[in-house]
Amino acid sequence: MKKLFTYFESLVDPYGPYPREDVPPKTLWRFMLGYTQPFKRVFWAAGLLSVAVAAIEIGLIYYMGWLVDLLAGPPAEVWEAHGSFLIWLALFVLFIRPAIQLLDVLLLNNTILPNVGTLVRWRAHNHVLRQSVGWFENDFAGRIAGRIMQTPPAAGEAVFQVFDALTFALAYVIGAAVMLYGADMRLVLPLLAWFVGYGWLMHWTLKRVGPASQKASDARSAVTGRVVDSYTNIHSVKMFAHHDGEITFARDAIEEARRTFVEEMRIYTTMDFVLVVLNGVLIVGVVGWAIYLWMQGAASVGAVAAASALTLRLNAMTGWIMWALTSFFRQLGVVAEGMETIAQPIDLVDAEDAKPLSISKGEIVIENLTHRYGRDIGGLEGVTLTIKAGEKVGLVGRSGAGKSTLVKLLLRFYDAEAGRILIDGQDISQVTQDSLRRQIGMVQQDSSLLHRSLRENIAYGRLEATDAEIWQAAKEAEALEFIETLEDMEGRRGMAAQVGERGVKLSGGQRQRITLARVILKNAPILLLDEATSALDSEVEAAIQDTLYGMMKGKTVIAIAHRLSTIAEMDRIVVLDKGRVIEEGTHSELLAKGGVYADLWARQSGGFLGDTDTEEAAE
Numbered sequence: 001m002k003k004l005f006t007y008f009e010s011l012v013d014p015y016g017p018y019p020r021e022d023v024p025p026k027t028l029w030r031f032m033l034g035y036t037q038p039f040k041r042v043f044w045a046a047g048l049l050s051v052a053v054a055a056i057e058i059g060l061i062y063y064m065g066w067l068v069d070l071l072a073g074p075p076a077e078v079w080e081a082h083g084s085f086l087i088w089l090a091l092f093v094l095f096i097r098p099a100i101q102l103l104d105v106l107l108l109n110n111t112i113l114p115n116v117g118t119l120v121r122w123r124a125h126n127h128v129l130r131q132s133v134g135w136f137e138n139d140f141a142g143r144i145a146g147r148i149m150q151t152p153p154a155a156g157e158a159v160f161q162v163f164d165a166l167t168f169a170l171a172y173v174i175g176a177a178v179m180l181y182g183a184d185m186r187l188v189l190p191l192l193a194w195f196v197g198y199g200w201l202m203h204w205t206l207k208r209v210g211p212a213s214q215k216a217s218d219a220r221s222a223v224t225g226r227v228v229d230s231y232t233n234i235h236s237v238k239m240f241a242h243h244d245g246e247i248t249f250a251r252d253a254i255e256e257a258r259r260t261f262v263e264e265m266r267i268y269t270t271m272d273f274v275l276v277v278l279n280g281v282l283i284v285g286v287v288g289w290a291i292y293l294w295m296q297g298a299a300s301v302g303a304v305a306a307a308s309a310l311t312l313r314l315n316a317m318t319g320w321i322m323w324a325l326t327s328f329f330r331q332l333g334v335v336a337e338g339m340e341t342i343a344q345p346i347d348l349v350d351a352e353d354a355k356p357l358s359i360s361k362g363e364i365v366i367e368n369l370t371h372r373y374g375r376d377i378g379g380l381e382g383v384t385l386t387i388k389a390g391e392k393v394g395l396v397g398r399s400g401a402g403k404s405t406l407v408k409l410l411l412r413f414y415d416a417e418a419g420r421i422l423i424d425g426q427d428i429s430q431v432t433q434d435s436l437r438r439q440i441g442m443v444q445q446d447s448s449l450l451h452r453s454l455r456e457n458i459a460y461g462r463l464e465a466t467d468a469e470i471w472q473a474a475k476e477a478e479a480l481e482f483i484e485t486l487e488d489m490e491g492r493r494g495m496a497a498q499v500g501e502r503g504v505k506l507s508g509g510q511r512q513r514i515t516l517a518r519v520i521l522k523n524a525p526i527l528l529l530d531e532a533t534s535a536l537d538s539e540v541e542a543a544i545q546d547t548l549y550g551m552m553k554g555k556t557v558i559a560i561a562h563r564l565s566t567i568a569e570m571d572r573i574v575v576l577d578k579g580r581v582i583e584e585g586t587h588s589e590l591l592a593k594g595g596v597y598a599d600l601w602a603r604q605s606g607g608f609l610g611d612t613d614t615e616e617a618a619e
Contacts, residue, residue: 008110012038014119024127024343028336031343035120036159042111046163049104054171056097061313062179063089065306072301108164117156124148124342132348133413142228144341146221151338158331165324169317176310180286183303184293190285197278198318202325205271209326212264213333219257221337226253232501268326275322279315286311348415348433356435360424361389362525362556364410369419371409372579379405381579382419389424392557394567396597397576403560406576407528410558412436423526441524441551445531447515449503454483455495457503457514461522469521470495476547477517482510520551527552529559564601573597 016038025031036043070078079086125148136144173195180187230237230246237246290307293299364387372379380402387393395403409416412428421428428436441461449457458470465473474480474495486497488505503511519527529548561567568587575583575590575597583595590597 004106005110008106009114011042011111012115012119014038014115014122018123020126020130022346022349024345026339026343028332028339031339032155032158032332032335035123035155036116038119039112039116039159042107043159043163046104046107046112047167049100049107050163050167051171052100053104054168055175056100057172057313058175058179058310060093061306061309062182064309065183065300065302067302068305069300069302108160112163113156113160116159117152119152120155121148121152124151124338127346128342130346131344132346133408135344135347139341140225140229141232143221143225145228146224147338147341150217150221151335151342154331154334154338158328158335161324161328161331165321166328169321169324172317173314176314179310180307183306184290184299186293187286187290187299187303187307190282190289194278194282194285197281198275201271201274201278202322205267205322205326206329208267209264210329210333212260212267213330214337216257216260216264217334217337219253219260223250223253223257226250235504264330271322271326272319275318279318283311283315348412350432351430354430354432357423357426357428357431357439359439359525363387363389363422363424364526364556364558365422365425366406367419367422369406369409369416369421371405371414371416371418373405373414374417379579380409383576383579383581384419385574385581385584387556387558389556390554391572392552392559392570394570394573395558395560395576396564396567396573396600400578401576402579403576404530405579407442407530407558407560410528411440411442439524440526440528441519441522442528443512443515443519443530447503447508447511449499449506449511449514451498451501453492453496453498454486454514457499458495458517458521461518461520465521470517473517473521474514476520476550477513478547479510479513479517482513516547520547525555527555527557529557529561531561531563 018038021034025034070082128144128148177188177191180191227250230250237243287304287308290299290304294301294304364385366383366385366387369380369383372381383402383406395406397403408414410421410428412433415429423436423439450460454474455467455470458473459465461473462469471480474483483497484494487493488497490498492498499505499511499514503514506514557570559567559570567573571586572584573587573590574581575595577596583590583593583597585593591601592598
């Protein structure tokens with residue numbers, strides 16, 4: 001039996017190759033058809049089996065009626081005339097019917113249901129992960145993750161309902177009409193009248209349940225976003241003692257989710273009541289009409305029995321069918337809401353003929369670079385700058401001067417609105433993004449880590465690195481001493497210890513040293529340092545200064561620092577103000593010039609740059 005399960009579970013590979021689309025379909029049906037294309041043959045088989053199952057159910061009811069009429073005769077004559085057929089009918093019910101049912105449920109439960117959701121989640125995550133940094137900055141991580149988690153099971157459930165209920169129900173109703181017509185064509189009339197009423201109720205329900213389900217789904221996503229936002233920023237919540245405020249903030253969203261769910265449930269309650277009335281009409285109409293025909297001698301007892309069994313079966317099925325149908329559209333509503341995230345076009349793509357970046361020297365040329373994040377102010381304005389291969393350049397400027405914008409554009413987290421950046425003569429917009437970023441190592445001020453082991457975090461710099469190389473990088477980053485003492489809640493020690501979400505289990509200085517180790521291991525020819533030692537105390541900073549300078553050897557370096565003493569030894573210092581380069585030169589040259597840099601140096605307190613200009617454009 002296990003082999004049978006395995007066979008059906010592997011009929012479709014949810015991780016198989018597929019053509020990636022930068023602009024996914026915008027309509028729900030095209031979206032669903034695109035994602036479910038690998039299941040095309042499985043769907044055909046499931047549909048045919050669903051029709052076969054319905055036909056068998058109708059056939060059994062028909063033969064039960066036939067058997068009632070048959071039993072009115074002498075037993076010996078009945079057995080002599082029909083014994084062989086009755087044996088074959090029994091064998092069919094015992095063996096062939098279960099085999100067809102088994103194939104049907106294997107396709108539904110073991111092929112479609114687990115694999116459709118897996119395929120949608122895999123491809124959706126793949127698509128979302130290709131989005132730009134700017135795209136992620138404009139949404140809540142919790143809401144994105146929530147939609148990645150909610151949409152796949154909803155898509156799988158919608159497909160499941162098509163074959164488990166809708167195809168079966170349609171075939172069953174058509175088969176019921178055919179059977180009643182065969183018994184007496186007048187028995188079809190009350191069934192048709194019921195079907196019209198049922199169709200009207202279905203239309204009324206679906207017209208309302210779709211929008212209601214969409215609102216409820218949106219409201220649930222809002223709750224997820226607010227709750228995750230609180231949990232992600234729990235330190236701020238506790239630090240500012242805003243527990244009650246966060247509860248109120250979440251309560252508003254939770255109440256909106258409850259209100260939309262209440263509105264959705266009102267539709268279902270109304271539907272259930274009307275359905276009971278309609279089914280009463282169906283039972284009385286068909287069975288009563290069959291009894292009337294029997295009293296007139298126009299129908300047999302078997303026909304009455306079959307009509308009664310059929311209407312009672314329909315009575316039991318109609319609620320299930322309606323719930324299946326509304327569930328189908330409710331799940332489609334969840335998918336439609338998820339499409340708002342997972343079907344968004346990729347906003348930053350490689351050029352069609354993009355080639356890998358080839359580094360020969362590491363020279364960076366910035367030509368008339370302008371980027372304001374779509375606004376009138378902030379960002380960069382016409383920056384032109386050449387950084388020679390192997391040159392170490394410090395970037396200085398108050399908050400909002402454009403330092404981080406320049407770094408983001410160099411990494412191509414955004415496409416520049418005007419101008420271009422060349423590395424060894426290659427326009428970075430014309431090379432692949434992955435190849436560009438593989439050639440750049442960066443240590444950021446915000447040294448967040450992955451919620452994984454220390455080893456995995458350091459190895460993120462170069463996944464194929466050996467254990468010896470990982471330990472050596474940690475040693476150079478002055479991280480071995482604290483790594484050897486770490487132990488997490490599960491008892492994992494040293495390099496195996498988990499660091500918590502964003503590295504929350506480590507101190508700021510410890511996180512920074514792990515980040516440094518990761519970049520040391522990467523050993524990229526271009527190095528970006530954004531306040532690389534800001535989280536370190538003076539003793540540790542002094543200890544790893546030699547490591548930092550060792551990292552810089554043979555590399556092109558851009559270093560951002562508010563603590564000017566950390567970049568005073570750079571080959572050149574570039575001063576940015578309001579998105580423009582206003583000064584550049586060595587530390588001594590800029591001091592001698594007596595300009596902005598000299599003023600900033602003179603006004604430093606404790607070695608930090610005073611941020612008197614606080615307007616932050618987008619850094």
